[in-house]
Amino acid sequence: MRILLIEDDETTAAYIAKGLREEGHVVDHAANGRDGLFLAMGEPFDIIVTDRMLPGPDGLSIIRALRMAKITTPILVLTALGEVEKRVEGLEAGADDYLAKPFAFAELRARIRALARRPAGPPAEQSVLTLGDLRMDLLTRVATRGARKLDLMPTEWRLLEYLLRHAGQVVTRTMLLEKVWDFSFDPTTNVVDVHVSRLRRKLDLPGEPPMIRTVRGAGYALQAPEA
Template identity: 55%
Template structure:
């Protein structure tokens, strides 16, 4: 699969693959990473259930026939625990009753093996475009950056970053507009609630502090200064 075969995404989604066949699992992981997503993988149902419960994922891709805990039971357990993360089933079980059983268990979509990656990618994108209020209201992600809006916690590559309240609001606004140029006026209005120009370097000062904290450990700078326009969060880190 060539890089041009799948679309790039402004926001990196965090996807969990639960698949016991090594070749299939590696194939899906490689393709989704190439498409710009962050991907976790599990080789059996018990490991998959643990990862699904412990981490915030935007989508699960689950094989029906898994060792340890089958995919159907795994999804039922998640739904029973009020976990509403979208689930795409992968399976060789192509009968109508099998599909109905999977959907009734709580799956959102169903893809029969063997499959073309382009179709998998299209189904993934369709699921990720659906409104997911419980997920999107809690966690924002741009490649490497994770903002938990409920806990007010920010991580970069899994490392906690200690931000002051204004720095948190500034980063949140930039991430919500990832890939777009955000002007100084937009930041003054939406982060500081200033509807006038205070004639200070308040924006520049906070951007500098935020960069310093995000880039600790010689990490790349994901905040781009667009000369004469404003700032933009890189779509990839």
């Protein structure tokens, strides 16, 4: 992956960059907010890791500017400010994750890997997903089937969103475990089947075939009722 590291402390920056490069990543380093924002705006990166307290624009200002510019690159914030309200402030600014200093490199590596697996945020024109009379508004977090509002738990929401983004395609249990649960579980677990069964009960209408079709030996496929 190509990673942008925005960190003004030379020792910390060298430590992080060395570890990431040993993992096989390409690391671009900016030592201040101005250079970091310039790189982030002008170059494609897979992940951005930024300190919160920086000379020039601080980390939160950089994040807000990137999100205003519709740049959806996953962003991990590093900071010595570990209080809950500070973490919330960072996440509300548009950060995807928050890691308080001091930290172990193993945790930083794990968080970067998790961000890399996470689906990118939807562009504005794809903020609403539809299939037949099924509708998900990703901005208002409201899902409906016809005139009926669906009461979805967070995991059910992520599961349905992933299925909608791949409507008509067969997705395997392993794909769902990695993309919805963000971890590589033992493939023998029945967690996917349990959640699919619950989601079916909320989606399906009496007398109609299920929208989530089981493909024996392969996985699941979401399809419109008339398909």
